[in-house]
Amino acid sequence: MAIRREFKIGQILIILSTVFLNAKKMSEFKQVIKKRGLEFDNLIDKLDNFKITTPSWAYSEGGTRFYVFKDKFAAKNLFERIKFAGQVNKYTGITPDLSIHIPWDLVDDFYKAKEMADNIGINITTVNPNLFQDDDYKLGSISNSNKDIRDKAVNHILDCVEIGKIFKAPYLSLWFADGSNFPGQTDFIKRKYWILDCLNKVYYKMENYMTMLIEYKFYEPAFYHTDIPDWGTALLFCQKLGNRANVLVDLGHHAQGTNIEFIVANLIDEKRLGGFHLNSRKYGDDDLTTGSLNPYELFLIFNELNKINIKGFRKISFMLDQSHNLKPKIEAMIQSILSSQRIFAKVLTIDRNKLEDAQEKGDIIKAEECLKDAFFTDVKPLLYHFREIKNLPIEPLKAYETSDFKKKLTL
Ligand code: PSV
Numbered sequence: 001m002a003i004r005r006e007f008k009i010g011q012i013l014i015i016l017s018t019v020f021l022n023a024k025k026m027s028e029f030k031q032v033i034k035k036r037g038l039e040f041d042n043l044i045d046k047l048d049n050f051k052i053t054t055p056s057w058a059y060s061e062g063g064t065r066f067y068v069f070k071d072k073f074a075a076k077n078l079f080e081r082i083k084f085a086g087q088v089n090k091y092t093g094i095t096p097d098l099s100i101h102i103p104w105d106l107v108d109d110f111y112k113a114k115e116m117a118d119n120i121g122i123n124i125t126t127v128n129p130n131l132f133q134d135d136d137y138k139l140g141s142i143s144n145s146n147k148d149i150r151d152k153a154v155n156h157i158l159d160c161v162e163i164g165k166i167f168k169a170p171y172l173s174l175w176f177a178d179g180s181n182f183p184g185q186t187d188f189i190k191r192k193y194w195i196l197d198c199l200n201k202v203y204y205k206m207e208n209y210m211t212m213l214i215e216y217k218f219y220e221p222a223f224y225h226t227d228i229p230d231w232g233t234a235l236l237f238c239q240k241l242g243n244r245a246n247v248l249v250d251l252g253h254h255a256q257g258t259n260i261e262f263i264v265a266n267l268i269d270e271k272r273l274g275g276f277h278l279n280s281r282k283y284g285d286d287d288l289t290t291g292s293l294n295p296y297e298l299f300l301i302f303n304e305l306n307k308i309n310i311k312g313f314r315k316i317s318f319m320l321d322q323s324h325n326l327k328p329k330i331e332a333m334i335q336s337i338l339s340s341q342r343i344f345a346k347v348l349t350i351d352r353n354k355l356e357d358a359q360e361k362g363d364i365i366k367a368e369e370c371l372k373d374a375f376f377t378d379v380k381p382l383l384y385h386f387r388e389i390k391n392l393p394i395e396p397l398k399a400y401e402t403s404d405f406k407k408k409l410t411l
């Protein structure tokens with residue numbers, strides 16, 4: 001009896017001290033942001049607008065070009081991927097949208113998939129055609145010198161537009177592996193016009209609620225030239241197509257050392273930032289968990305978003321693009337979501353007025369310190385409060401790890 005009572009008292013003391021500690025941290029956080037001229041409720045509102053789309057393929061078995069390790073717990077089809085996405089949204093509360101890849105997510109009945117997604121609270125908002133896994137595309141898809149192959153590629157993209165209509169998906173996300181491996185192999189400019197012609201055919205078939213996202217990547221699988229290698233080329237195509245074509249920035253698609261925040265700032269200014277593929281990398285297009293290697297880089301990228309008004313902000317598609325051959329899929333996804341949200345929250349704590357003032361006065365030290373202060377701010381009190389008012393678990397990853405879903409999945 002005595003042991004039991006002591007145990008209970010011990011537990012109560014732990015709970016009380018946690019409550020006290022959290023309250024103390026919250027009051028410190030509020031003081032800090034007040035000093036920076038920010039309002040707590042405002043930060044909560046901004047946080048509430050930050051939603052992330054998860055990619056169906058990250059719930060599936062992933063690998064490298066060397067080997068795909070078996071993962072018996074990974075999702076095997078669109079229905080299972082929708083279920084996984086539902087779990088990630090259940091615990092994080094900010095991922096109601098799913099991006100699908102065709103044919104990887106082909107099913108007999110997309111209406112059935114929609115019904116299931118609706119019931120789970122998941123919206124399929126993005127459709128990605130696959131133009132890189134077909135022998136016909138060896139020398140290019142929409143940039144191929146063979147018109148029949150270009151037509152085939154266009155028809156596949158148009159099929160994806162039709163699939164998008166079933167879900168009322170606002171985004172058609174395009175990435176082309178097209179390029180060449182050897183000097184002299186092909187004519188760059190002829191290809192440019194073929195691409196434009198094909199994209200135009202698609203653009204005019206899209207519903208007016210749809211936006212075409214054009215993703216660039218500087219190399220791989222092509223090693224000599226890539227047809228849409230950078231943001232400038234992607235932007236040119238978007239400008240030629242119309243204002244429902246915008247550039248998609250995948251964080252892993254740049255040469256080492258590229259200043260991605262500069263690119264993002266310019267795309268925002270040109271009103272052509274369509275969205276992101278968030279991930280992390282050390283060497284190439286590594287598709288690792290977001291924020292795992294370079295959180296400060298992500299912070300500086302998100303910092304540029306601060307200048308957009310809410311209406312503009314909502315139009316930007318924040319997607320993840322990750323593929324793990326080692327980590328369990330749902331946990332890896334929750335990890336990326338939480339890292340992105342944490343870094344976004346840190347950006348919200350920047351003293352903008354002080355920063356602008358320092359920039360105007362040429363006070364480099366003060367300007368940089370504004371960013372550093374925000375980056376090192378502990379935003380847990382803000383995130384905990386946000387989750388509390390949204391009826392979400394305070395620690396989503398821990399909550400998922402002890403969930404029945406995970407237990408059943410890994411039985
Ligand atoms: C290409 O490397 C890419 O980033 C594109 O977004 C693809 O659609 C995606 O990866 C899926 O593999």
Ligand code: MN
Nearest residue numbers: 215250277321
């Ligand atoms: Mn991508």
